[in-house]
Amino acid sequence: MKTTVRIGCGAGYAGDRIEPAVELAEHGRLDYLVFECLAERTIALAQQAKAADPAAGFDPLLVDRMNAVLPICRRNGVRIVTNMGAASPEAAAAAVRRCAHELGLIGLRVAAVTGDDVLATVKNGVFTVAETGQAIADTAGTVVSANAYIGAEPIVEALARGADVVITGRTADPSLFVGPLMHAFDWRANDWPMLGRGTLAGHLLECAGQVTGGYFADPGKKDVPGLARLGFPLAEVSRDGAAVITKVSGSGGAVTVRTCKEQLLYEVHDPSKYVTPDVVADFSQVCLQQDGSDRVRVSGATGMARPELLKVALGVRDGFIGEGQISYAGEGAEARARLAAGIVIERLNLRDLDIADLRVDVIGIDALHGSDHERARPRPYEVRLRISGRTSTLRHALGIGGEVEALYTNGPAGGGGAVKSAREVLAVLSTFVPRDLVPCRVAIEEA
Amino acid sequence: MKLRQIAHSRAGDKGSTLNVSLIAYEARTFRHLEAHVTAERVRAHFSEFVQGQVTRYLVPSIGAMNFVLQSALGGGVTRSLALDAHGKSLSSLLLEMEIPDPPEMPGDDGS
Numbered sequence: 001m002k003t004t005v006r007i008g009c010g011a012g013y014a015g016d017r018i019e020p021a022v023e024l025a026e027h028g029r030l031d032y033l034v035f036e037c038l039a040e041r042t043i044a045l046a047q048q049a050k051a052a053d054p055a056a057g058f059d060p061l062l063v064d065r066m067n068a069v070l071p072i073c074r075r076n077g078v079r080i081v082t083n084m085g086a087a088s089p090e091a092a093a094a095a096v097r098r099c100a101h102e103l104g105l106i107g108l109r110v111a112a113v114t115g116d117d118v119l120a121t122v123k124n125g126v127f128t129v130a131e132t133g134q135a136i137a138d139t140a141g142t143v144v145s146a147n148a149y150i151g152a153e154p155i156v157e158a159l160a161r162g163a164d165v166v167i168t169g170r171t172a173d174p175s176l177f178v179g180p181l182m183h184a185f186d187w188r189a190n191d192w193p194m195l196g197r198g199t200l201a202g203h204l205l206e207c208a209g210q211v212t213g214g215y216f217a218d219p220g221k222k223d224v225p226g227l228a229r230l231g232f233p234l235a236e237v238s239r240d241g242a243a244v245i246t247k248v249s250g251s252g253g254a255v256t257v258r259t260c261k262e263q264l265l266y267e268v269h270d271p272s273k274y275v276t277p278d279v280v281a282d283f284s285q286v287c288l289q290q291d292g293s294d295r296v297r298v299s300g301a302t303g304m305a306r307p308e309l310l311k312v313a314l315g316v317r318d319g320f321i322g323e324g325q326i327s328y329a330g331e332g333a334e335a336r337a338r339l340a341a342g343i344v345i346e347r348l349n350l351r352d353l354d355i356a357d358l359r360v361d362v363i364g365i366d367a368l369h370g371s372d373h374e375r376a377r378p379r380p381y382e383v384r385l386r387i388s389g390r391t392s393t394l395r396h397a398l399g400i401g402g403e404v405e406a407l408y409t410n411g412p413a414g415g416g417g418a419v420k421s422a423r424e425v426l427a428v429l430s431t432f433v434p435r436d437l438v439p440c441r442v443a444i445e446e447a
Numbered sequence: 448m449k450l451r452q453i454a455h456s457r458a459g460d461k462g463s464t465l466n467v468s469l470i471a472y473e474a475r476t477f478r479h480l481e482a483h484v485t486a487e488r489v490r491a492h493f494s495e496f497v498q499g500q501v502t503r504y505l506v507p508s509i510g511a512m513n514f515v516l517q518s519a520l521g522g523g524v525t526r527s528l529a530l531d532a533h534g535k536s537l538s539s540l541l542l543e544m545e546i547p548d549p550p551e552m553p554g555d556d557g558s
Contacts, residue, residue, distance in 0.1 A: 040462070041525050131462065215457070222455060258455065258470070261509050265468035267459035269515045271506050285508050300508065318526055359528040367530045369540045370495035388528040427526045430462065 002031070005184045007177055007201070008234035010069065011035040011082075012208030014042050014059055018068050020209070020232035020251070025072040027248045028234050032180040033073060035065060035082035036173050036206045040428045043170050044315025046086035047119075047145035048426070057088035058095065058167075066099045066165075074105050074164070081155055081176050085167040087145070089114050090443065093167045100447035108447040111163035113154040115440030116170040118312055118433060119146040125437075129314065130430045136314070144426065145315035148433060151277030151306070153189055154440040155179025163444055170313065172276045177202030177235075185239050195279035196303020197241025200286065203274070204245055204263050204298065208232045211245060211263040212294075213253030226252020235298075242299045244291055255294040264288075277310055277435075279303040309432040318427035319356070322397030323388040324404025325363075326411075326418040329381060336412035337362050337385040340404075343411055344387050347403045353396045358389040384417075390425070397422035451542035453549065454480060458538040465496070465519040465534045467541050471510040479549040481505065481512065489514050492544050496520075496537070514541075 008030045010021030014037045025033055037059050050057025059065075062084045073080055085092040093112035100108040123140045136143060147170035156179050158166040168176070178198040181187065187194045204211050212233045213224035231251025236244045245255055264283060268274055272284035280303060287300040324344075328336045341360045348355060361367035363384035387404055391397045401420020408418060450456075450469065453476050458467045469484060471477040486503040493501070499517025506512065520534045521527035531537075 040523075044525075218455070221451070257509075258472075261470045261511055262455065262457040262468065264509065265459075265466070265470075265506070265511060265513045266457050267461060267466060268513060269461070269464070269466060269504075270502075271504050271513060284504075284506055286506070287508055321526075321528065357528060361530055363530065368536050372495070386530060390526075390528065425526050428462070428523065 001186070002184055003239055005032070005181060005237045006030045006234055007032040007034065007180055007205070007237060009034050009036065009205040009208045009232055011037050011065070012206065012210060013037060013039060014061065016208055018065055020230060021065065022068050022072065023248050023251060024232055024234060025069045025076065025078055030076070030078045030234060031184065033069065033078050033080050034176045034205070035080070035084055036176055038083045038086060038170060040313055041426065043086055043147045043313055044145045044426050044428055046088070047315060050087040055091055058086045058092035059084035062092055063095055063099055066096050067103070070100055070105055071103055074108065079159065079163070079180070080165040081180060082166070083168045083171045083176060085112065085169045087117070087169060089167045089169045093445065096165055096167060097445060097447040105447060109162050109164045109444055110447060111158035111161070111166045111442055111444045113158060113166065113168040113171070113440060113442055115438060116147045116150045118148045118438060119143070121433060121437050122146045122312060122314070122431060127431045127433065130432065132429070136431060142317040143314055144317060146312050148310045148312045148438045149277055150310065150438060150440055151175045152179035152182055154442050156183045158442045158444065159183040161442065161444055173206040174199045174202030174276050175278055177205055178278050181237055192279050192303040192305055194241050196281040197301045198237070199274065199276055199279055199281040199303065200283055200298060200301035201235045201237050201243040204260060205233050205235055207263060207266065209253065210266065211259055212247045212255050213259055216259050216262060222258065224254050228252065242297070244295050244297050246295045255296055257288045257290050257296055260288050260296045260298065275307055277306065279306050308435060310435050310438055312431045312433055314429045314431055316427045316429055318425040320391045320394050320397035320422060320424055321388060322391060322400030322422040323386065324401035324418065324420040325384055325386045326404055326407055326415045327382060327384045328412070328414055330414070333381070333383045334362060334365060334379060336414065337383050339412045340385050340407050340415060341387060343407065344403045348400065351399060353399045354392050355389040355396065355400070356391065358387065361386040394422055394424070448546065448548050449542065450484065450544045450546060454542065456538035456541050458535050460520055460524055460533045462523040463518050463520045465516040465537060467514045467516070467538055469512050469514070469541060474510040476549050477507065477510040483546040484512070484544065486514065488544070489541070493519065493540070
């Protein structure tokens with residue numbers, strides 16, 4: 001049995017770069033390559049795509065990614081685990097088999113993990129929305145998707161049954177990494193300290209470039225070389241759960257104690273209770289040590305018993321947002337932007353549009369962090385007015401951007417570069433369901 | 448001095464809850480940060496955003512602390528009207544906070 005597993009992360013979100021994954025597959029001497037591509041909202045959007053077309057609903061870049069890495073992974077013995085199945089793991093698995101067939105990779109074993117879709121369960125049960133306390137049954141018409149965050153166990157089953165590629169839907173991000181580690185090291189599903197350590201490795205890897213120097217650089221304070229060629233991370237994980245985070249030699253970026261610290265706390269609340277479907281991990285005593293260039297040794301995580309309830313991401317229809325932007329420059333730019341905003345607000349009132357919230361930002365002054373005037377000085381040469389509002393219909397949402405655009409011929413002097421947009425809002429809320437209501441299934445077919 | 452001179456930060460979102468880390472560049476300044484960057488000060492510093500509770504978690508083993516700000520993101524990335532709906536840029540706001548200079552320590556080279 002192996003003493004060290006090398007596991008890489010080939011994507012940290014749905015639209016991530018593809019070449020770093022190819023580099024990892026080619027030169028990472030990997031056992032496993034994981035693609036994490038499902039944000040809170042992505043799964044809800046995928047469910048809508050699936051409703052429109054049953055053959056859709058999986059990651060739009062799935063085929064591009066598989067075409068890029070499958071031949072290399074097959075040659076190098078790298079097994080792939082991903083949540084790119086989104087709302088349609090079976091359709092995604094079929095697409096991967098077609099892809100393998102076209103590449104001549106006959107016999108490739110592709111697993112689909114299903115069971116995370118709990119829409120019928122939550123609509124017909126007595127569940128409440130965690131954020132609002134409202135009963136889901138009372139608002140069932142607006143709930144378009146419900147996907148439970150599932151854990152590592154179905155992945156372990158798929159790997160034990162010989163899958164070369166494992167495609168899941170709403171598997172929790174760190175569980176995509178914990179699954180291969182449990183399989184490789186024969187960690188039990190109730191070995192909480194080990195699962196806590198595996199979860200830490202997975203958490204550090206799951207956002208790909210965010211641990212290798214991406215989202216870190218701040219010139220003069222924190223410089224990072226080669227960001228256009230950022231290498232994605234891999235972990236060398238030992239049987240005892242300790243890990244070294246590193247990347248392919250010669251790739252861009254940097255793996256330092258500092259890059260790892262930033263990622264360690266990213267999207268974490270209480271560091272001593274990081275809840276996943278597999279374990280409640282404890283990162284509060286973690287130790288990070290530089291272990292040579294672009295190598296950081298990670299130890300000290302542990303864990304406690306997993307939760308009995310699984311979190312569910314609910315996609316809920318929540319009206320529309322309309323937006324318009326226009327720029328002003330030179331002396332008096334801000335005054336003209338403020339005048340323009342006043343005109344648009346008055347126009348929206350005159351037209352009696354049904355707008356629940358309206359927000360005015362002057363980009364360059366107060367858009368990101370509010371109107372604290374000490375922070376807002378000195379005044380910039382140019383500003384951009386942005387007006388956004390929430391409406392109950394698409395027509396009214398379009399009215400907001402329309403009024404901003406009409407500033408061209410009706411507003412203050414020198415406005416330029418107007419753009420407008422309107423979109424439906426798919427809010428993501430949450431609920432919790434007992435795990436025995438979320439039975440998962442693994443189906444494996446060969447290309 | 449501004450926090451940015453002695454610490455770095457990253458912000459993350461879960462629904463309408465924001466987390467912002469604060470990480471000392473040098474372990475020896477961690478206690479100084481702990482003394483001056485309290486949950487109350489962060490609440491005041493983020494008063495234009497946060498409507499719920501602000502909690503501070505300490506992770507001394509890596510010289511870091513983590514602030515969790517409830518109801519700080521206008522309903523979260525999916526429904527916020529904000530330009531930065533994730534609140535990702537709020538790490539930079541934390542680093543603008545002013546605190547007293549840390550006491551000089553033996554071995555300081557002034558850099």
